[in-house]
Amino acid sequence: MKALLRGVAVMLTTGVLAAVAAVPAVAQDTVALDTERARASYMVGHDVARSIAAAAQDIDLAAFERAVANAVQGGEPLIEDSQVPVTGRALMMRIAARAGRAPADAEVPEVDKQQVGYLIGSDVGRSLQPMKDELDLPIVLTAVRATFAGGELQMTEAEFDATREAFAQKMRGQFEARMNAQAETNRAEGAKFLAVNKQEKGVFTTPSGLQYRVLRQGSGPRPRPGARVRVNYEGKLLDGTVFDSSYERGEPTEFGLDQVIAGWTEGLMLMPVGAKYRFWIPGDLAYGAKGSGGGDIGPNATLVFDVELQAIVE
Incomplete structure (x- = not known):
C-alpha cells in the first residue's frame, strides 16, 4: 500500500502534469495569522494544496481532511487495502488523461471521490506527522481549502516564500539537534x-x-x-x-x-x-x-x- 501511495504522490507532483482546474469555488474561511505558527501552518497548507492540485477535482475534501487528521495522529489509513490499487490506478489514469498523457483510445474510469480523499489524505497526513507539533492542523486545512477554491489568499507569494524559508530553517535546526542527541546516545x-x-x-x-x-x-x-x-x-x-x-x-x-x-x-x-x-x-x-x-x-x-x-x- 505504501508503495502505491508514494506512486500517487509522485504522479501528483511531477512537472509533466499541468495544473488542472480548481474545485468549484466555495465561501472561504479566514483565520488569524498573527503568529509565526499560524503563518507556517497556512503556508504548509497552501503548499500541500499545490502539490496535489492535479487531483483536486477528484477529491472529496471532507474525506481528505478526515484522512489527514487521522494519519497525523498515527492512525491506520482510512482507505481499505483492497481499495488502494483500484483507486490509485483510476486516479492516475484520470490525471494522465487531463494532462494529455493517456492514449487517445484509453477509457477514463470513474473514481469514488471519498476513496481518493482517503488515499491522498493518508499520504499527506504521514508527511505532516514529523512536524505536527509545529503546526495547527485546522489552519493547514483552511489553507488547503482556500487554495483549491482559487480565490484570494491571506498571504502574498512573498510572504509565503519568507515563511517557507524560516520554517525550513527551523525544522532543519530541530532535526540536527535531534540527530546530535541521538548520535551521542548511540555512541555511548x-x-x-x-x-x-x-x-x-x-x-x-x-x-x-x-x-x-x-x-x-x-x-x-x-x-x-x-x-x-x-x-x-x-x-x-x-x-x-x-x-x-x-x-x-x-x-x-x-x-x-x-x-x-x-x-x-x-x-x-x-x-x-x-x-x-x-x-x-x-x-x-x-x-x-x-x-x-x-x-x-x-x-x-x-x-x-x-x-x-x-x-x-x-
Whole structure:
C-alpha cells in the first residue's frame, strides 16, 4: 500500500502534469495569522494544496481532511487495502488523461471521490506527522481549502516564500539537534555494549574496534581488497531489530568490498569462503554520525551482522 501511495504522490507532483482546474469555488474561511505558527501552518497548507492540485477535482475534501487528521495522529489509513490499487490506478489514469498523457483510445474510469480523499489524505497526513507539533492542523486545512477554491489568499507569494524559508530553517535546526542527541546516545550505548561484549568467550577485537565471532569456519580462500563477493546475511540493531536480511529476500547478495561500510570490508577479508561470522560493528565503522539517511539505522549506531561468505566472484 505504501508503495502505491508514494506512486500517487509522485504522479501528483511531477512537472509533466499541468495544473488542472480548481474545485468549484466555495465561501472561504479566514483565520488569524498573527503568529509565526499560524503563518507556517497556512503556508504548509497552501503548499500541500499545490502539490496535489492535479487531483483536486477528484477529491472529496471532507474525506481528505478526515484522512489527514487521522494519519497525523498515527492512525491506520482510512482507505481499505483492497481499495488502494483500484483507486490509485483510476486516479492516475484520470490525471494522465487531463494532462494529455493517456492514449487517445484509453477509457477514463470513474473514481469514488471519498476513496481518493482517503488515499491522498493518508499520504499527506504521514508527511505532516514529523512536524505536527509545529503546526495547527485546522489552519493547514483552511489553507488547503482556500487554495483549491482559487480565490484570494491571506498571504502574498512573498510572504509565503519568507515563511517557507524560516520554517525550513527551523525544522532543519530541530532535526540536527535531534540527530546530535541521538548520535551521542548511540555512541555511548555502543561503547558500553562493546566493552562488555569483548569479554565474551570466542569474541575477537581487531585494532580498529571491529568485533567478531566465528560461527562456522570455512576452508576456502579469503577475499583480497577490491574483490567481489557473494554473501547471505542478516543485520540487526543492538535491540534486536532486523533492518536488512538477504535471507528474507530469499537470495544472496553480491557486491565489491569497496562498495560497503568499512566494518564489512575489514570483516569479510578475515573470512575464508564457506565461513559464517558474527560481526559487531561500531558506529564509526558503519554509517557514522549521519546514520543511513532516513532509514532504520540511526547516527553512530553499533550494528550486528551474521554473514556467510559463499563465494569470491571475481
